[in-house]
Structures are given as structure tokens and as C-alpha cells.
Amino acid sequence: MEKPLNKQELVAAVAEKVDLSKAKSAEVVDAVLSTIEGTLAKKQEVRLVGFGSFVTATRKAAKGRNPRTGEEIDIPASISVRFKPGKLLKEAVSK
Numbered sequence: 001m002e003k004p005l006n007k008q009e010l011v012a013a014v015a016e017k018v019d020l021s022k023a024k025s026a027e028v029v030d031a032v033l034s035t036i037e038g039t040l041a042k043k044q045e046v047r048l049v050g051f052g053s054f055v056t057a058t059r060k061a062a063k064g065r066n067p068r069t070g071e072e073i074d075i076p077a078s079i080s081v082r083f084k085p086g087k088l089l090k091e092a093v094s095k
Helices: 007-018 022-041 087-093
Strands: 046-048 052-059 062-065 072-075 078-085
Touching: 007 022, 022 046, 022 052, 078 087
Parallel strands: none
Antiparallel strands: 046 052, 052 078, 062 072
16 A cells, blocks of 8 residues: 655645646645635535535534443534545546
8 A cells, every 4th residue: 555645745746737836836735725624614515526525514412431431421512524525536546
């Protein structure tokens, strides 16, 4: 299994694909990620047709158990981010 792609490698790959400097590509990548983050913070969905959708999901408060002591604990409600892959992405990955 290959190592994961990190942000610097992503910036370099984008720079090469679109013939931009790494500095300009870093700005573009940062702008895209910042826009997705800001949109999700407003509880809006981000849909990238063919690629997938980023959505927020609310988890209800629940009761849980501490695995060490068996003591019951309260787990507060929280908001998480989920990614739903699009059809084209699913097809590309399954090849």
C-alpha cells in the first residue's frame, strides 16, 4: 500500500496539471479547502457533480460506557462532516 498523498504533494500535482507555480497552486488549494470549510460551517452542502458531496450530520446525545470502568457516561450531541462519493468517483476507484 502506498503512502497517503499529503497537502504539499497535492499542491505539486495541481501545479503540474494546470501549469502554475507551486505558490499559486497552494493558494488555489487553500482557497478551495477554505471555501468548503466555510460552506459546511454554515450547514450548507457542497456538491461537486461526479466527484461527491460534503454534508454535515448531527449526532444525537447518547449514553455510553467507559470501557475501563463500565461507568455510564453521557455523550453530548455533536456535528460531524460526511463525504458521499459521486458516481464517477466510485467508478474511477473501482477500476
